[in-house]
Amino acid sequence: xxxxxxxxxxxxxxxxxxxxxxxxxxxxxxxxxxxxxxxxxxxxxxxxxxxxxxxxxxxxxxxxxxxxxxxxxxxxxxxxxxxxxxxxxxxxxxxxxxxxxxxxxxxxxxxxxxxxxxxxxxxxxxxxxxxxxxxxxxxxxxxxx
Amino acid sequence: xxxxxxxxxxxxxxxxxxxxxxxxxxxxxxxxxxxxxxxxxxxxxxxxxxxxxxxxxxxxxxxxxxxxxxxxxxxxxxxxxxxxxxxxxxxxxxxxxxxxxxxxxxxxxxxxxxxxxxxxxxxxxxxxxxxxxxxxxxxxxxxxx
DNA sequence: GTAAAATATGTCGCACACGATATAATTTAG
DNA sequence: CTAAATTATATCGTGTGCGACATATTTTAC
Numbered sequence: 001x002x003x004x005x006x007x008x009x010x011x012x013x014x015x016x017x018x019x020x021x022x023x024x025x026x027x028x029x030x031x032x033x034x035x036x037x038x039x040x041x042x043x044x045x046x047x048x049x050x051x052x053x054x055x056x057x058x059x060x061x062x063x064x065x066x067x068x069x070x071x072x073x074x075x076x077x078x079x080x081x082x083x084x085x086x087x088x089x090x091x092x093x094x095x096x097x098x099x100x101x102x103x104x105x106x107x108x109x110x111x112x113x114x115x116x117x118x119x120x121x122x123x124x125x126x127x128x129x130x131x132x133x134x135x136x137x138x139x140x141x142x143x144x145x
Numbered sequence: 146x147x148x149x150x151x152x153x154x155x156x157x158x159x160x161x162x163x164x165x166x167x168x169x170x171x172x173x174x175x176x177x178x179x180x181x182x183x184x185x186x187x188x189x190x191x192x193x194x195x196x197x198x199x200x201x202x203x204x205x206x207x208x209x210x211x212x213x214x215x216x217x218x219x220x221x222x223x224x225x226x227x228x229x230x231x232x233x234x235x236x237x238x239x240x241x242x243x244x245x246x247x248x249x250x251x252x253x254x255x256x257x258x259x260x261x262x263x264x265x266x267x268x269x270x271x272x273x274x275x276x277x278x279x280x281x282x283x284x285x286x287x288x289x290x
Numbered sequence: 291g292t293a294a295a296a297t298a299t300g301t302c303g304c305a306c307a308c309g310a311t312a313t314a315a316t317t318t319a320g
Numbered sequence: 321c322t323a324a325a326t327t328a329t330a331t332c333g334t335g336t337g338c339g340a341c342a343t344a345t346t347t348t349a350c
Binding site for chain 1: 148149151152153154157158159160161162163164165166167168169170173184188191192194195207208209210252255256259262263266267268272273275276277279280281282283284286
Binding site: 038039040041065066068069072073076091092093094 | 304306307308309310314316
């Protein structure tokens with residue numbers, strides 16, 4: 001056991017996580033091209049299809065991203081006509097983000113998008129479930145940190 | 146079971162993978178700031194500490210990245226003085242990337258960097274091992290695709 | 291031996307993702 | 321009731337990560 005062993009790619013969890021995230025993204029992108037969405041725009045729309053209306057803070061929390069990522073993102077989705085953005089009447093600090101008719105229509109086309117990651121990468125049901133459980137354990141840990 | 150269920154964030158494996166990768170990255174960045182390295186530069190250096198000399202193609206394969214990501218990256222590492230870049234004498238298409246003395250020295254400081262992802266996020270040994278195994282199964286699947 | 295295919299790398303433009311910093315609106319403390 | 325703290329969002333600069341395209345070198349086919 002060498003003191004440098006922790007500096008080997010193959011001994012680090014961070015690396016496969018990072019590489020797999022990229023690999024999944026590359027798998028999605030050609031499918032999302034048909035909807036004219038990037039991957040991040042797609043997960044924003046997933047939230048919008050579920051909630052219909054959110055403010056920016058809720059979006060940030062749902063996606064584990066910061067405002068400096070979300071702000072330009074929703075601007076682009078607004079330009080594409082999938083959402084509307086306005087100031088909240090009651091608390092003018094809040095941004096009210098509402099899905100449009102076109103945004104709702106996009107959901108129909110999106111149904112065909114999500115590839116089964118398990119199938120695509122030859123995981124068993126059991127492995128997929130386990131992976132899911134461990135990832136969410138990490139994601140939910142120290143939520144407010 | 147709704148036909149739109151696959152469009153819920155909570156039913157997709159892609160999302161927690163992506164979010165966890167980002168979360169791990171955020172955990173590393175403050176530690177890497179002391180080495181004046183970004184996360185991607187760090188994993189390049191991990192390869193260099195192990196191999197000492199590689200060409201660009203090997204680097205791309207090791208990190209699962211493309212040349213258009215790697216090329217500017219190694220330029221920055223060269224500017225920082227951690228690697229040297231030259232054309233291979235035998236096959237002038239190849240880039241010979243060699244670690245410098247300073248690059249080797251950086252390894253000493255880097256030993257203290259890698260946080261235990263398992264500990265940081267409260268995973269058991271068993272969970273960490275399982276996560277590792279499944280991630281590499283995905284990463285290694287259809288390697289040539 | 292040379293034209294064509296393959297290989298390794300480089301460049302461009304776009305869209306994240308981040309820390310740092312700024313601003314405006316609201317809440318809290320005294 | 322008002323100054324200070326908090327909250328929600330925006331902006332800036334840097335560094336990825338990608339597809340598309342371009343270039344230089346080597347290998348292959350005939």
